[in-house]
Amino acid sequence: METAQNLTDTARTIPAARMAQEPEAMNQKIPYPEQTIGKPLCDDPKMSMRNVNVFYGDSQAIYDVSLDIGKNQVIALIGPSGCGKSTFLRCMNRMNDTIDICKVKGSFMLEQDNIYDPKLDVVELRARVGMVFQKPNPFPKSIYENVAYGPRLHGLANKKFELDEIVENSLRKAGLWDEVKDRLDQPGTGLSGGQQQRLCIARSIAVSPEVVLMDEPCSALDPIATAKIEELIDELSSQYTIAIVTHSMQQAARVSHRTAYFHLGRLIEVNDTNTVFTAPEHALTEAYITGRFG
Amino acid sequence: MSNTTEQVRKSLKARYRSEKRFRAFGISAVAFGLLAVVVLFTDIISKGTSAFVETYIQLDIHWDPAELGIDDPTDPEQVNYADYDALIKAALRERFPDVEDRLERRALYQLASSGAGFRLRDQLQENPDLLGTIQTRWILADDDVDMFIKADAEDRQNTRLPEVARPWVEALERDGHTDIQWNASFFSKGDSREPEQAGVWAAVTGSFFTMLVTLALAFPIGVAAAVYLEEFAPKNRYTDFIEVNINNLAAVPSIIFGLLGLAIFINLFGLPRSVPLVGGLVLTLMTLPTIIISARAAIKSVPPSIREAALGMGASRMQMVMHHVLPLAMPGMLTGAIIGMAQALGETAPLLMIGMVAFIVDIPGGPLDASTVLPVQIYLWADSPEASFVALTSAAIMVLLAFLISMNTLAVLLRKRLERRW
Incomplete structure (x- = not known):
């Protein structure tokens, strides 16, 4: 009874949980491949996930997904709504821990460390794997405080000038410095949507993470702001490993090196972005990128 | 004109009517609430303001050492325990020498508040030189006198002041020997059985x-x-x-x-x-x-x-x-x-x-x-x-x-x- 109530609550906010409850919602005529098609693994992985199964209560949201994310690579996770790509992304820095009914099985490795090792502190993990959310969510504090929050939290800067430096560098990397350098003490929420999202990116790279997860970072932004963020992702990819969930196939094509296509909790196809968009191997992938569902 | 438009027009009228009705209900509810508040506040304020002031009567106090039983004004013990009410009683007798009857005298003494003596004591403690002199002092009146003075002329018949005492208070009032002053003790004292001394x-x-x-x-x-x-x-x-x-x-x-x-x-x-x-x-x-x-x-x-x-x-x-x-x-x-x-x-x-x-x-x-x-x-x-x-x-x-x-x-x-x- 309680779990059922909890499940409906969760389903309201997480599409994958909803879809897991009604798998027939998407009329399924094309069979799934027996194994993920393409090259889900790579030689020099930053993160490697193996046999990942995720459950919301009794319903399964992700089925046996194995995927590597290469170092300094941008990987795009695409797929129709509720296919589990956001759930998968959130599992990579254990943001799903906050949902009581969510159970994660399988192995998640960040280089040599097991992410779900009970001995590994989640605070440390999240310092290494940063996250940018769908809706820009700056803290209701000044721009400076927003960026300085992480470094301060983890004790990365002891002196004021060190902190200043981190803030400036992060804002520069996020391409926001020139726009805000004269008003660092003003509220972060007073910026435009695109600026807020870049502020959130600056905030997450201020702690120098190894991986940055982005959950549809541009879905709330206009095309100009989106272009700026995409440019930024391109620049950041030289220093960081980035996993980005997106609904826009153009965006995936523009920013990513590899693309993974999810469908109803299954990882259908992973390949170089070019290959996925020009010569998809599986019929489901083709159907999605040609816009037959989404 | 099409049928739909006609129907819409008809229903519009009803809609506006119900909207107006609803707004009238809202306004009358708020008005009723405001009225209740206004009535409450007027009642409280009209009844309560008179308590912020109190009546004093002017008497000539003779600081008589014999009456007080003090021979050394520097001795705190003597000053503390002396009978100051006796001074007020003497002053009242002085002011109304015609009152001779025992019961009437008792009514006369009750014109002053029973706590008035303590204020005289405080004055003497502050200034021992007063002993033996005659001074004009404002003495706190009893609550019955207070009510009588504060009441309108026609309401005075209904106050609790005894019949016999009324001419005395009226005489004091005529001579300008009564005064209504700010009730400071209300904001500095605790409860009392005597209303004129009670504070909040x-x-x-x-x-x-x-x-x-x-x-x-x-x-x-x-x-x-x-x-x-x-x-x-x-x-x-x-x-x-x-x-x-x-x-x-x-x-x-x-x-x-x-x-x-x-x-x-x-x-x-x-x-x-x-x-x-x-x-x-x-x-x-x-x-x-x-x-x-x-x-x-x-x-x-x-x-x-x-x-x-x-x-x-x-x-x-x-x-x-x-x-x-x-x-x-x-x-x-x-x-x-x-x-x-x-x-x-x-x-x-x-x-x-x-x-x-x-x-x-x-x-x-x-x-x-x-x-x-x-x-x-x-x-x-x-x-x-x-x-x-x-x-x-x-x-x-x-x-x-x-x-x-x-x-x-x-x-x-x-x-x-x-x-x-x-």
């Missing part, structure tokens, strides 16, 4: 200490409980049970909390009776549900995106709550606290049970001194037979309202400061 200050300080204890306990405990229930507690049948019980507690009649306080704090823990500490503890129990419920609502209203942002940055749950959730929820929590404290300030019933209804004359110096609180003081005065207490009751209500308004203003200002405008 003991009750105000009692209320202040009680509120202090309540706020110091209820706010932190309530906020902590709300934070735990909202952010940390697992959602299971035990926490559901707790939640249901908190909501039920908010509806428990307050006198039950008084009985609980009597049984637990006084009988079991042996805390003293009638003290603000116990009153504050009882009122804490009473206001906790209100504060917890409103604090939980305030925490719930903090957007989840802020929590995710904090967690995503690697903040622990505790840090997330302390750095982001609490500051954002604080204004809402303060609103709940204001409502709870306002409720507690006006509460009488539970305090009766723990003995704060006692007759307390001294002004409490701390939360462990016996005291009473404003609403109980109002209740006590409203219950007293003397006619002057009617005015005092209304005056005390005004003081209570002023207390309430200043408390709320403070809280609103605080909330304004904490509120983030971005």
Whole structure:
């Protein structure tokens, strides 16, 4: 009874949980491949996930997904709504821990460390794997405080000038410095949507993470702001490993090196972005990128 | 004109009518409420203002050492225990020499307040040179004289001043020997059986200490409980049970909390009776549900995106709550606290049970001194037979309202400061 109530609550906010409850919602005529098609693994992985199964209560949201994310690579996770790509992304820095009914099985490795090792502190993990959310969510504090929050939290800067430096560098990397350098003490929420999202990116790279997860970072932004963020992702990819969930196939094509296509909790196809968009191997992938569902 | 348009026109009229009707209902409801408030306030203010002033009569006091029984004015013992009422009686006899009858004399002596002698003592203590001199002094009048002077000419027949005393008071008034002055003692003294000497200050300080204890306990405990229930507690049948019980507690009649306080704090823990500490503890129990419920609502209203942002940055749950959730929820929590404290300030019933209804004359110096609180003081005065207490009751209500308004203003200002405008 309680779990059922909890499940409906969760389903309201997480599409994958909803879809897991009604798998027939998407009329399924094309069979799934027996194994993920393409090259889900790579030689020099930053993160490697193996046999990942995720459950919301009794319903399964992700089925046996194995995927590597290469170092300094941008990987795009695409797929129709509720296919589990956001759930998968959130599992990579254990943001799903906050949902009581969510159970994660399988192995998640960040280089040599097991992410779900009970001995590994989640605070440390999240310092290494940063996250940018769908809706820009700056803290209701000044721009400076927003960026300085992480470094301060983890004790990365002891002196004021060190902190200043981190803030400036992060804002520069996020391409926001020139726009805000004269008003660092003003509220972060007073910026435009695109600026807020870049502020959130600056905030997450201020702690120098190894991986940055982005959950549809541009879905709330206009095309100009989106272009700026995409440019930024391109620049950041030289220093960081980035996993980005997106609904826009153009965006995936523009920013990513590899693309993974999810469908109803299954990882259908992973390949170089070019290959996925020009010569998809599986019929489901083709159907999605040609816009037959989404 | 098409059929649809016609139909729409017809229904539009009905729609406007019902809208107008609804608005009329709303306005009349608000008007009725305002009228009730206006009637209440006019009644209280018209009855109460006369208590802020009191009547004095002018007499020539002869500081007669023989009458006082003082031979050495520097001896504090003698000055302290001398009979100052005798000076006033002598002065009254002097002023009305025709009064010879024993019973009439007694009525004459009652023109002055029974507490008037203490003021003469204070004057002599300050200035021993007064001894032996004759001075003109304003002497506090008895409450019956006070009522007679304050009453309109036609209402004077109905006052409680005895028939025989009326010509004397009228004579004093004619000669300009009566005066209405600011009632300073109302704001500096405790309760008294004599209305003209009764003050509200003991009750105000009692209320202040009680509120202090309540706020110091209820706010932190309530906020902590709300934070735990909202952010940390697992959602299971035990926490559901707790939640249901908190909501039920908010509806428990307050006198039950008084009985609980009597049984637990006084009988079991042996805390003293009638003290603000116990009153504050009882009122804490009473206001906790209100504060917890409103604090939980305030925490719930903090957007989840802020929590995710904090967690995503690697903040622990505790840090997330302390750095982001609490500051954002604080204004809402303060609103709940204001409502709870306002409720507690006006509460009488539970305090009766723990003995704060006692007759307390001294002004409490701390939360462990016996005291009473404003609403109980109002209740006590409203219950007293003397006619002057009617005015005092209304005056005390005004003081209570002023207390309430200043408390709320403070809280609103605080909330304004904490509120983030971005």
